[in-house]
Amino acid sequence: MFLIIKMNNSHDTLLEKLKKYSDTPAYPFHMPGHKRLFGDDSLPYRIDITEIAGFDDLHDPTGIIKRIEQKIAEVFHSEHAFMLINGSTGGLLAAISAVTEIGDTIIVARNCHKSVYNAVMIRSLNAEYVYPPTDENGICGSIDPESVVDAINENPTAKAVVLTSPTYEGVVSDIASISKICHIKNIPLIVDGAHGAHLPFCSFGVKGEPIRSGADIVISSLHKTLPALTQTAAAFLNSKLVSCDEFRKYLEVYQTSSPSYPLMASVEICVDSVGTMDNEFAEYERRLNEFSEKMRQLQHLRLLCHHNSCYSYDKSKIVILTNRANINGTEIMRRLREEYQLELEMAYPTYAIAMTGVCDSEDGFLRLSDALFRIDKGLRYEEKPPFPPLPHPKKANRKDGEVGQQRSIYAYPPGIPIAAAGEIFGEAERRYVEELLLAGVTVRNA
Ligand SMILES: Cc1ncc(COP(=O)(O)O)c(C=O)c1O
Structure with missing residues (x-):
């Protein structure tokens, strides 16, 4: 059993404050509708409040939430940090929106999560892809910095480069080199580090921890690899190219206006704890x-x-x-x-x-x-052909009468589109999906 650690003794933690508040006679003529009077202690009704006086506002933090965000920044060695309660999904949507105007071009690693593709859809962006190499198991390798150079040269008006590192499978890209390449052209680098929240605390010898390698915005799911409740994540901003205000503006767009205090309390506990573990x-x-x-x-x-x-x-x-x-x-x-x-x-x-x-x-x-x-x-050796690489579907050209997919097709997890909306679902894509279905992997069309 792990102990919950309190790092800063000068203030109550959010959880302590919530518990103390729940012991007062204060009556809630406000949300949520359970009024802290419903249910039993197996769910956190007693400490589930809304933004009442003294409890700050995630979308405009000046008090306890600001302090938590400062703690996150300190523990993760980032200039700025933002607490997220809608997972990395909300952070990626906000990051991409903050650096683009409707219709812009961005450079996207093809093995990005569907939330990146959803940002492309919402902002009507033109995504130009860099493809990672794939091995015999169909596992994507790192993004080659040279492929980013080529993509930027071919798309000099690109407003951002977005890639995933580490991937679901643990593959890390050379963020220091890629961020230098991006910054020569004043292009911000957004790293989907959803799977790498633990990296700043592990001495695994992993090179390329993105927060300290020059990425402008890094999004990490605290809930995936650190002790924090599901949906919690953090965004890290270390950039001369992206403003905190613009980023926060879009966090407000993509995150609920009623953030959960139990989730935020869990972020603080997580951050206090990992810093001392x-x-x-x-x-x-x-x-x-x-x-x-x-x-x-x-x-x-x-x-x-x-x-x-x-x-x-x-x-x-x-x-x-x-x-x-x-x-x-x-x-x-x-x-x-x-x-x-x-x-x-x-x-x-x-x-x-x-x-x-x-x-x-x-x-x-x-x-x-x-x-x-x-x-x-109980197994025996079996020689298998290499698994097909991630397909390179063609974008539909409407002028030539080509019709693309209405929706993305992907296996979930990992949520990497096999054919994204607007692309043609061709022979290679069909064969790839067939391989997935044959093996019993669920394929979605969403
Ligand atoms: C690479 C990657 N990015 C982003 C996400 C979204 O993270 P969250 O579930 O925290 O919204 C996932 C989810 O599995 C993911 O695998």
Whole structure:
């Protein structure tokens, strides 16, 4: 069990303030409708308030919320930080909107999450893509800085470069080089670091932690890899090119006008805690190292420990490769769930991902390694053809009468469009989707 740590003793934390307030006789003639009088303690009704006096305003923080944002900035070594309660999704929509006008061009790494594509749709942007290399498992590598140079040269009016680092699979791009390339042309770099909130605290040897590598805006889901409640995230702004005001203006557009105080209290607890968890992070790294060392004895399954086209690798993601075994990723995920009560994060035809974090227990790692050894024992070698790379769909040219997709088609997770809205769903895309469906991966059209 992890202790909740209070970092700054001079003020009550938001949670302490909420608890104290819930013990006063104050009667709520305001939202929310449960009036703090409903339900039991299994949900946080007692501390669920709206922006009443003394509790600040997420959209215009001057008091306790401002203090929390300052703490986030300090702990993550960022000039500015913003607390997000609509996940990285809200932060990415706001970041892209803050640097573009309707109809602008932006450069997007093709393996970006659907929230980036949704920003493109909402702002009627023209997205020009840079494609990462893909390996035999269909896993995308790092974005090559040279491909960003080429994209900028071909699109000199581009208003931003957007890429994901680390990816779902732990692949990290060379953010320092890419940000230098962008800044020569005064183009802001937005990094979707949704999967990398833990990186500033891990000594994994991961190069390219984006907040300190020159990216203008970094968006991180606190809830994905740190001890924080679902939906919580943070945005980090370190930029001469993007103004805080403009960014906050769009955060107000894409985030609820009734932010949840329990969620915000959880952000503060998370930030207070991770700033003081050096020992826990060291222990976590030891467990991960031991785990991957053990996994070298697997006969048929393998872990992705690095990617051939990878600048750096975040080893907190346990990516179980199935391309040399008579099993696929979805089947591994199903067997781990049904036979061993181990629930993974996602599965693709060629791999499955166990997502780990500093709160994972020794027992959790042990159960996973035992289960994988048992499953591995019953497998045999199978030679499989390489998984197809991410398709390069063609944009529909309306002048030539071409009709593009109305909606994006993607597997979720990871939410990377196989064909985005406005693109032609051609033969390569059809074959890619077929491979996913054959392996039991759910494909959405949304
Ligand atoms: C790469 C990437 N970016 C952004 C998001 C959105 O994050 P959130 O769920 O915090 O909104 C996800 C979600 O899985 C993701 O995988």
